[in-house]
Structures are given as C-alpha cells and as structure tokens.
Amino acid sequence: MPGARPIFYVSDGTGITAETIGHSLLTQFTETEFKSDRMPFIDTDAKAHEAARNIRAAGEAAGERPVVVSSCVNQDIAEIIAGSGALVLDIFEPFIAPLERELGKSRQPRVGKAHGIVNFDSYHQRINAMNYALTHDDGVRLDYKDAEVILLGVSRAGKTPTCVYLALHHGVRAANYPLTEEDLETDRLPAKLRPYKNKIFGLTIDPDRLHQIRQERRPDSRYAALDTCKREIAAADVIFRTEGIPVLSTTHASIEEISSRVLEALGINREMY
Amino acid sequence: MPGARPIFYVSDGTGITAETIGHSLLTQFTETEFKSDRMPFIDTDAKAHEAARNIRAAGEAAGERPVVVSSCVNQDIAEIIAGSGALVLDIFEPFIAPLERELGKSRQPRVGKAHGIVNFDSYHQRINAMNYALTHDDGVRLDYKDAEVILLGVSRAGKTPTCVYLALHHGVRAANYPLTEEDLETDRLPAKLRPYKNKIFGLTIDPDRLHQIRQERRPDSRYAALDTCKREIAAADVIFRTEGIPVLSTTHASIEEISSRVLEALGINREMY
Structure with a gap:
C-alpha cells in the first residue's frame, strides 16, 4: 500500500x-x-x-x-x-x-529578498511593536496613548497571541486589557479606557470553548468553571453592545483571521512582513 | 506624471x-x-x-x-x-x-481553509508554545526541561522575537537566556544550561548594530556604549566557539530567516502555521 x-x-x-x-x-x-x-x-x-x-x-x-x-x-x-x-x-x-x-520591465532575481531585512526602518518598527505588545500585555501597563489597537476581552479570549501577531507581521502597536470581575460589574467601559474608545476591539468566545481552554490552565478552579465562563462572557458582551465596540468571536477563528478582522475594523492598512 | x-x-x-x-x-x-x-x-x-x-x-x-x-x-x-x-x-x-x-483527484474549493482553525490540537500547540515563550523569555524562568529550543545571546541580539515567531508559526517551545556580565566572565556555558546543550542555538550580532539598537533603548548608557557591546559580543562568541554551539549573526537576518536557520540547525521539522 x-x-x-x-x-x-x-x-x-x-x-x-x-x-x-x-x-x-x-x-x-x-x-x-x-x-x-x-x-x-x-x-x-x-x-x-x-x-x-x-x-x-x-x-x-x-x-x-x-x-x-x-x-x-x-x-x-x-x-x-x-x-x-x-x-x-x-x-x-x-x-x-x-x-x-x-x-514593461524585466525581473531582477535576487535570492532571499522576500524575507530578508529590506530596510532598518521597517525592522525597527516591527521590533518596537513587539516590545510594545509584551510590555502592554494583560493590562500590565495602562498607558495606551501610543497604542494603535487595544484588544478587550475576558482572560483567555485570544488577546495576547493576536497582539503579538499584529506586532510581528504588521508592526502595529497593540495593547490588550483583560476585563476583570470588577470591570464586569458595570455595563460600561472601564474609565481608563474611555479616552481610547476608537482603538478598541472586543474579543468574545463561546463559553464552552473558554471553559475547555481555562481547564487546561487551571483544572477545576473557579476561574475555569463553566458558570464563571458563561457569566464573564455575558457581562463582556453587554459592555461591547452598550459601548458599540466592534467584536469578533474567536471560537473558530485563527490568529491570522482575528488579526485581519481587527485591522479591517479599525481601518489600519499596513504592509505585511 | x-x-x-x-x-x-x-x-x-x-x-x-x-x-x-x-x-x-x-x-x-x-x-x-x-x-x-x-x-x-x-x-x-x-x-x-x-x-x-x-x-x-x-x-x-x-x-x-x-x-x-x-x-x-x-x-x-x-x-x-x-x-x-x-x-x-x-x-x-x-x-x-x-x-x-x-x-488523480479534483480540488474541493473551500474558502478560508488555509488560515482557519483546522483542528484544535494544532491550535493548542501553537497557543501553548506562545505561553511558553512568554513565560521563558529573558531568563525569567530557568526551567528548560520542556524547551525544544534555547536561544542564547547578549541582550538585544534578537532572541525574543525569534522565540515568539517559532511559537506562533511552528508551535515550537522556545526559551531564551540572556548572557549576563557574570556569565560572560567565563568561557563556558552557564552551569544551569549545560544539561540542555543540544537544544542551544547562539545569536550574535555586529557590535555597531547592537550599539545602535541599545542606544534607542537607553541612550548614552553604559549598557549601550560601543565598548560594552564589543566586549560582550566578543565574550559571547568565545563561549559559542568553546562549547561548539551553532551560531548565527542576526545583523542582516530577518526574524523569519533566523527562525528557519534555528529549526534547520536543531533538526526540528514542524509544519508551518
């Protein structure tokens, strides 16, 4: 055979x-x-x-x-x-x-042009965006004035990989903010995010899938419980709807698709590395 | 015109x-x-x-x-x-x-197959590798037993973006360890890395370029001084040579090229996402 x-x-x-x-x-x-x-x-x-x-x-x-x-x-x-x-x-x-x-021109074949360093400027932009993503991950640093994108969602909705992808492949400075229990008690955006509303994109996810992902991380915790996942997602969705924030479900989307949708929704047109 | x-x-x-x-x-x-x-x-x-x-x-x-x-x-x-x-x-x-x-078969056209989630297993591998890269970045966590790759080099030689790329696009668990002043005083691998020598890949860089990168980060510091860069790179190169560690200069290499070279040198064949 x-x-x-x-x-x-x-x-x-x-x-x-x-x-x-x-x-x-x-x-x-x-x-x-x-x-x-x-x-x-x-x-x-x-x-x-x-x-x-x-x-x-x-x-x-x-x-x-x-x-x-x-x-x-x-x-x-x-x-x-x-x-x-x-x-x-x-x-x-x-x-x-x-x-x-x-x-009306002939090609000039050059090996390795596509993924070599074409110029230092774009290289810097890419590396600086990556540093930005890592220092503005998970609400660690709450200074968003230089952000081009702020991803908003509950823990494990897919924010971090998307921010890193946006940095690495588009040189976009992307921060992310995890909605905490306290944030989820109101229907509105956390106060510190309000000035940057036009950069915010929401990520949601199917509660069953979120439960499955969190179970892997902290098995049988309150954090991972299906009830917790349902409640957090419902509360986050209320905020997105009330504030008119564009939102995407990451349940069946790849990191590439989420990133493309974010750039499209926020009107960011940047070359791909 | x-x-x-x-x-x-x-x-x-x-x-x-x-x-x-x-x-x-x-x-x-x-x-x-x-x-x-x-x-x-x-x-x-x-x-x-x-x-x-x-x-x-x-x-x-x-x-x-x-x-x-x-x-x-x-x-x-x-x-x-x-x-x-x-x-x-x-x-x-x-x-x-x-x-x-x-x-001997017809295509079955399906929109968005290439960058959709094909299966949860590969998605998990990718996300878990990303978490691994972020928690094993910059010598923060020194437990390398699950690492498939350990990148070694002085600060700002290109380790972090490469680890993140390897995670995101190949689902490879890549850690990185920054050679400190203390490490650089000897000609040998730091003791904690010796058990994992076959997973180690060295990154070097032209001292002038390193100086330029560090200047952007901490202008006119001792860290960024050209003399410091020259001394650190020379000492790191001695370790790579003495220990027989494969090494690549990142001066003119893109993140993609560095990643490809690392996978090739360590014999890791993993599909690309």
Whole structure:
C-alpha cells in the first residue's frame, strides 16, 4: 500500500513563501494524505544535488511521486531539483511573464529578498511593536496613548497571541486589557479606557470553548468553571453592545483571521512582513 | 506624471497567502514603485462589486493599470474582480490542473481553509508554545526541561522575537537566556544550561548594530556604549566557539530567516502555521 504523498518546500531562501502557498493549495485536496518537509537555504549546486537525491528517495520509499513546491530564484538550482523526478510547482514562474509585460520591465532575481531585512526602518518598527505588545500585555501597563489597537476581552479570549501577531507581521502597536470581575460589574467601559474608545476591539468566545481552554490552565478552579465562563462572557458582551465596540468571536477563528478582522475594523492598512 | 502602481491583495479569506506571494513577486521588480492595499474577506457579490469599483478608481487616480494578486477560491467573485480592468494574477489557478492530474483527484474549493482553525490540537500547540515563550523569555524562568529550543545571546541580539515567531508559526517551545556580565566572565556555558546543550542555538550580532539598537533603548548608557557591546559580543562568541554551539549573526537576518536557520540547525521539522 502506498504511503502518504511526499511534499517538499524547496527554496534558496527561507522557503516561507513556498510553504505558505503550498499549504494553501494542499488544503484544497482534502482526500489526499500528505507528508511535508521543508528544504530551506538550498543555495549551492551541492546542496541542490543532495536535496534532489533525498526527494527521489522519499518518493521511492512512499511509492508515490513527490511534489515539490519551489521558490528557487536561481534557475541552475531549479533544474537540479527538477532532476529528482518530482512534480515541480514553481510558485513564481507563472506570474513573471505577465508582470514583465505589464510593468514593461524585466525581473531582477535576487535570492532571499522576500524575507530578508529590506530596510532598518521597517525592522525597527516591527521590533518596537513587539516590545510594545509584551510590555502592554494583560493590562500590565495602562498607558495606551501610543497604542494603535487595544484588544478587550475576558482572560483567555485570544488577546495576547493576536497582539503579538499584529506586532510581528504588521508592526502595529497593540495593547490588550483583560476585563476583570470588577470591570464586569458595570455595563460600561472601564474609565481608563474611555479616552481610547476608537482603538478598541472586543474579543468574545463561546463559553464552552473558554471553559475547555481555562481547564487546561487551571483544572477545576473557579476561574475555569463553566458558570464563571458563561457569566464573564455575558457581562463582556453587554459592555461591547452598550459601548458599540466592534467584536469578533474567536471560537473558530485563527490568529491570522482575528488579526485581519481587527485591522479591517479599525481601518489600519499596513504592509505585511 | 503617473503615480505608484496600485497593487491589491484580494481574497475571500484573510488574503495572507496572496499577500505573501505578491510581496515576494514584487521584490523582484525593484525599479517599479508600488502602493499596496489589502482587501480581505471579499465573500459576497456586493463586496466584490465594491472592491472592483475601488480598484478601478485607484487605477484612474494613479494613471496606472492596477495589479490584483488574488486568492479568491469562489469563481463568481473572481470574475467580478476581473471586471475592474486590472491585471489579475490568480495565485492558485496555475497549479490546480497539474496537481489534479498528479493526484488523480479534483480540488474541493473551500474558502478560508488555509488560515482557519483546522483542528484544535494544532491550535493548542501553537497557543501553548506562545505561553511558553512568554513565560521563558529573558531568563525569567530557568526551567528548560520542556524547551525544544534555547536561544542564547547578549541582550538585544534578537532572541525574543525569534522565540515568539517559532511559537506562533511552528508551535515550537522556545526559551531564551540572556548572557549576563557574570556569565560572560567565563568561557563556558552557564552551569544551569549545560544539561540542555543540544537544544542551544547562539545569536550574535555586529557590535555597531547592537550599539545602535541599545542606544534607542537607553541612550548614552553604559549598557549601550560601543565598548560594552564589543566586549560582550566578543565574550559571547568565545563561549559559542568553546562549547561548539551553532551560531548565527542576526545583523542582516530577518526574524523569519533566523527562525528557519534555528529549526534547520536543531533538526526540528514542524509544519508551518
């Protein structure tokens, strides 16, 4: 019986672009079982020959022809990889000719441009945003004047990962504030947040799911009890509704989707790193 | 004079895949100036018509035909967007037919599969890894038995963003330990790290660059002085060399590249989120 179909993400750079599009493609073929491997930094003929040998061997072992998703900019490398006998999908090739025609210019292939440091300014923005997220996590520092986003929600609704993602990938300074029991006793925003209302985005979550997440953290505590989760979520939702704060349920949303929705709702258009 | 060429990343999901490959493509056309906009969650005909109007208007304003990088899975939406008159690059289309032939199966288009929650297990792994990174940042907690990676280096060498990236995108539990003045007085690994030597990866950085980064943080301090940076880096490099620890300079490396190199050096093969 043949094994899972071997997939290789091959690149002369990090391979992140190849893996991102490859993963998106494979999710559209749900009936096939895949086994994926990353082959980054294949930037010499010797490494390419070794990669091609390993790809061929994986195909023989699985009894299935491998699929290579390649973002190799160097054509010599690409040809060596093609010698592995795999089906090679070059993720740039189909788009280069139409872009060259449209822009009236030839591409200037450069390895590793996509995820190298393009300039120090954007690098700084990204790192500073990350420091901001970590120092303004979980209501630790309550100074929000430099925040671009303030995520609001009960504990474990998904605030921290979203703030970190917004910093890392968009250079956005995102703080988060956990609604405490005291905050939840009123129907209004905590006073210290009122001046920043236009930066606030609410996260809610299904109480059963929240219960499950909190159970993992502090099993059988009052904090994790389903009743507590229900009560806190209901109270938070009242605040969001009363104050007209945009809100998203994180129950079935990935960190990427939450982040995209937040940027869209707050009208922040920032390039992606 | 025509303005910058308008680029739109259009998707019925988050658009992250479209933006990732679009950005990689555009870095290969360095002579053209682009102005990019994200249009995520275009999942109804009405939103698609509005998007098409905005794309057309941006082209007219700039005096340049817009380029759309699209990951729309829904073909009705894709056709409406094509009506904008832009050059549309569909990032899936070229690869679907060869994959269908190779796999002997038809695609099953589903919107938003790539960056939705595919299953709770991988979601948990990712979130737990993030909590791990935040609680094992900067030597705060010195219990490394569950770590898969321990990044070692002087303050501001790039450890924290790399740990967070590894957690967020690979679900890897990454701790980091800052080499203190005391640690740097010897040529060996701090005793508490010795049992975990096979998980350790060193980060170094050009002293001038470190000086520049620390200056931003604590201007004109002893911490930021170029002499301090030179001395600390030299001492850290001695430890890496003496102990045979794999090491990378972060001076010109992006967070993505550092992360890829770390995973490769430690032999960790984990799918990317």
